[in-house]
Amino acid sequence: MTTDVVIRTHALVKDYGRTRALAGLDLEVRRGEIFGFIGPNGAGKSTTIRVLLDLLRPTAGRAEVLGQDPRAGGAALRARIGYLPGELALKGRQTAGSLLQTLARLRGGAGAKRIRPLAERFGLDLERPIRGLSKGNKQKVGVVQAFMHEPELLILDEPTSGLDPLLQREFLELVLEARARGATVFMSSHVLSEVEDVAARVGIIRQGQMVDVDDVATLRHHAGQLITLTFAEPVGPEAFAALPAVENLSLEGCTLRCLLHGEPDALLKAAARHHVVAWSAENRELEDLFLDYYRVPPEELDSAAEEASAHAR
Amino acid sequence: MLADRLPVLSSLLRERRRSLVLWAIALAAINATYVAFWPAMGAGEEMQALVENMPEGLVQALGYDAIGTPTGYLESTVFGLLAPALLLVFAIGAGARLLAGEEEDGTLELELAHPIARRRVVAERLGTLVVTVVALVAVTTAVVLALVAAVDMDVAASAIVATAAGLLLLVLGFGLVAFGLGALTGRHGVALGVAGGLAVLAYVTDALAALVDWGRWLEAFSPFSWYLGPDPLTTGWHAGSLAALAAISVVAALVALVAFDRRDVGV
Ligand SMILES: Nc1ncnc2c1ncn2[C@@H]1O[C@H](COP(=O)(O)OP(=O)(O)OP(=O)(O)O)[C@@H](O)[C@H]1O
Numbered sequence: 001m002t003t004d005v006v007i008r009t010h011a012l013v014k015d016y017g018r019t020r021a022l023a024g025l026d027l028e029v030r031r032g033e034i035f036g037f038i039g040p041n042g043a044g045k046s047t048t049i050r051v052l053l054d055l056l057r058p059t060a061g062r063a064e065v066l067g068q069d070p071r072a073g074g075a076a077l078r079a080r081i082g083y084l085p086g087e088l089a090l091k092g093r094q095t096a097g098s099l100l101q102t103l104a105r106l107r108g109g110a111g112a113k114r115i116r117p118l119a120e121r122f123g124l125d126l127e128r129p130i131r132g133l134s135k136g137n138k139q140k141v142g143v144v145q146a147f148m149h150e151p152e153l154l155i156l157d158e159p160t161s162g163l164d165p166l167l168q169r170e171f172l173e174l175v176l177e178a179r180a181r182g183a184t185v186f187m188s189s190h191v192l193s194e195v196e197d198v199a200a201r202v203g204i205i206r207q208g209q210m211v212d213v214d215d216v217a218t219l220r221h222h223a224g225q226l227i228t229l230t231f232a233e234p235v236g237p238e239a240f241a242a243l244p245a246v247e248n249l250s251l252e253g254c255t256l257r258c259l260l261h262g263e264p265d266a267l268l269k270a271a272a273r274h275h276v277v278a279w280s281a282e283n284r285e286l287e288d289l290f291l292d293y294y295r296v297p298p299e300e301l302d303s304a305a306e307e308a309s310a311h312a313r
Numbered sequence: 314m315l316a317d318r319l320p321v322l323s324s325l326l327r328e329r330r331r332s333l334v335l336w337a338i339a340l341a342a343i344n345a346t347y348v349a350f351w352p353a354m355g356a357g358e359e360m361q362a363l364v365e366n367m368p369e370g371l372v373q374a375l376g377y378d379a380i381g382t383p384t385g386y387l388e389s390t391v392f393g394l395l396a397p398a399l400l401l402v403f404a405i406g407a408g409a410r411l412l413a414g415e416e417e418d419g420t421l422e423l424e425l426a427h428p429i430a431r432r433r434v435v436a437e438r439l440g441t442l443v444v445t446v447v448a449l450v451a452v453t454t455a456v457v458l459a460l461v462a463a464v465d466m467d468v469a470a471s472a473i474v475a476t477a478a479g480l481l482l483l484v485l486g487f488g489l490v491a492f493g494l495g496a497l498t499g500r501h502g503v504a505l506g507v508a509g510g511l512a513v514l515a516y517v518t519d520a521l522a523a524l525v526d527w528g529r530w531l532e533a534f535s536p537f538s539w540y541l542g543p544d545p546l547t548t549g550w551h552a553g554s555l556a557a558l559a560a561i562s563v564v565a566a567l568v569a570l571v572a573f574d575r576r577d578v579g580v
């Protein structure tokens with residue numbers, strides 16, 4: 001296996017009793033990249049991540065982190081990872097500072113020196129008791145402990161939840177700095193917009209399977225453009241229906257609307273045969289594309305899931 | 314430094330020192346009060362009269378048949394009832410919370426994602442239980458020894474220490490059963506409920522054994538009988554029954570170490 005792959009899962013299956021959370025997940029995250037792991041509620045993001053941290057053991061299939069099986073890699077492997085849980089639970093009388101010191105001690109002291117500067121950067125008061133902290137302030141504690149020892153791999157489960165927009169930006173800044181020093185970042189989110197500015201690649205997970213992995217640039221291309229053409233008089237759909245790169249065609253009176261993926265050439269030439277009075281081409285938000293994936297009818301994915309589970313057995 | 318060598322244990326002790334001190338004070342105060350009442354109660358005639366008027370079965374079940382003697386009084390009040398009851402509440406509660414409780418409320422997640430082996434986490438948390446239970450039993454024993462001397466009760470100090478050793482192993486055993494059940498299932502409620510239920514069952518079985526003809530046979534099943542059956546306050550050390558009590562802790566600890574390493578956490 002190449003050392004350039006930092007996280008790899010192959011046909012990963014995870015069942016909770018009778019619920020299949022992961023149904024043959026294939027994933028590859030390369031060294032030095034920021035990878036966005038996107039999916040709706042219950043898609044299996046946290047399950048995948050918790051397998052990578054050896055908190056869960058796979059039902060079938062393989063997972064590899066930094067070239068090692070998470071369980072076999074054990075404590076030594078986790079020393080190289082920074083993890084921010086999706087549901088961060090922090091309790092107790094002790095102060096945020098003392099909790100962070102304890103966590104640093106679990107790393108043999110690694111990162112203790114960065115606690116203060118990181119806390120200052122995020123406006124976290126280290127003297128406050130944990131149990132009095134707001135959700136956002138607890139999340140800051142989570143961010144500090146994940147980044148403080150400058151790990152070579154960061155695994156972040158919905159890292160920006162609970163942070164206000166200003167702190168979200170500060171957080172993305174921190175992610176970019178981590179990449180600049182050579183770290184790999186694997187972060188999950190519900191929404192593409194949260195990661196698209198920093199991530200080079202994103203993977204989309206739904207019902208325990210990857211439905212797409214792509215460069216953000218390619219995704220933008222796939223997202224396509226919304227085209228609106230207004231003609232001087234009503235036109236028939238025949239001339240436009242079969243055009244390459246044109247989808248979701250609709251004609252209402254003199255107005256044609258469609259979704260364009262790729263070159264507009266054929267569409268423009270077809271339109272030029274009529275009198276065009278107005279036109280607009282609007283770049284679709286990536287979010288819309290993402291919603292397309294959310295809307296894939298479950299049956300289609302189910303057959304794919306069965307295939308994968310048969311594969312796993 | 315302890316904090317560097319045993320980071321989990323030391324932070325748990327720091328976190329719980331306040332409640333530990335309160336427990337120690339409560340245990341010391343309650344047990345001391347009972348011993349201090351010996352001259353007025355146990356040695357007095359009113360107590361004898363009261364016991365004589367009680368139904369014989371009840372007297373035996375409660376172990377009050379010898380309440381007029383120093384060892385009998387100490388057994389009926391401190392070692393047979395108050396100390397084990399309070400200490401069991403503490404040990405079972407702590408045992409269930411130290412692993413399953415913190416797993417269930419999610420606070421264990423971060424710790425386990427750190428570079429520390431799961432077995433090590435189990436061992437340090439188990440160690441925390443042992444240290445705190447030993448401390449509370451030691452406080453209780455010290456207070457009883459001091460008060461017994463103060464009110465001039467005729468009980469050998471070495472016999473009190475031998476009984477306290479049995480008490481420690483009994484309480485630790487049930488605490489570790491709660492801990493082990495938590496390690497096995499990850500369910501705080503299961504650990505608490507089953508271990509607490511077993512402790513009550515052991516007490517009731519021991520009390521029943523004093524009443525029925527086949528009681529000797531019943532006693533074999535109750536750790537409570539292993540603890541006070543050989544009458545350590547009079548007869549001192551009994552290696553066999555102490556070993557039987559210790560076996561509970563050893564088995565439960567091994568189960569915890571093995572089971573927690575093998576399963577999913579926080580599901
Ligand atoms: N402990 C559990 N027991 C049973 N089912 C579970 C458990 N945890 C998760 N699941 C199920 O597994 C599936 C995947 O859950 P997971 O938490 O991995 O999703 P997620 O992508 O992280 O969702 P979210 O965005 O809401 O955090 C869901 O259907 C969920 O209901």
Ligand SMILES: [Mg+2]
Nearest residue numbers: 045046047086
């Ligand atoms: Mg999640």
